[in-house]
Amino acid sequence: MNWLFYAFMSAVFAAATAILAKIGVKDVNSNLATAIRTVVILLFAWGIVFAQGVHKQLGGISRFSLIFLILSGIATGLSWLFYFRALQIGEASKVVPIDKLSLVLTIILAAIILKEKVTLYTVIGAVLMTAGAITISIIK
Numbered sequence: 001m002n003w004l005f006y007a008f009m010s011a012v013f014a015a016a017t018a019i020l021a022k023i024g025v026k027d028v029n030s031n032l033a034t035a036i037r038t039v040v041i042l043l044f045a046w047g048i049v050f051a052q053g054v055h056k057q058l059g060g061i062s063r064f065s066l067i068f069l070i071l072s073g074i075a076t077g078l079s080w081l082f083y084f085r086a087l088q089i090g091e092a093s094k095v096v097p098i099d100k101l102s103l104v105l106t107i108i109l110a111a112i113i114l115k116e117k118v119t120l121y122t123v124i125g126a127v128l129m130t131a132g133a134i135t136i137s138i139i140k
Helices: 003-025 030-054 054-060 065-091 091-100 103-114 120-137
Strands: none
Touching: 003 030, 003 091, 003 103, 030 054, 030 065, 065 091, 091 120, 103 120
16 A cells, blocks of 8 residues: 555544544543543554564664654644644634644645755645635634
8 A cells, every 4th residue: 555545544533533532622621631642542552563563673763763753742742732722612623624734834844844845736735725724714
């Protein structure tokens, strides 16, 4: 299977996550809800790592990679804290499109930091996604 299958499945489960989280966070402090979710993900991810036997590769991770994986984890945690709070006080159908503007921000950061090529079609798509997110979430 190629990257497109995995990306689509990520989108499917991200959509499920938003709906399930919106239901679950109703009467729970958003930070507590994030902590509960994080424990589940922690157990789930480590369970897969041990089941596949890839935990043996831990010692081979470079310091460079480890630093950036830790920074990524911090960014993920912050993203989840803000996301759960937004879901708690806003409508899922309005919160999620704004959250997905992360795609547009990723395109910009990938071009600046990773030197990835940005085509005219990429710019057009990013503008349309931004317009769509704003239309869905903000314009009444």
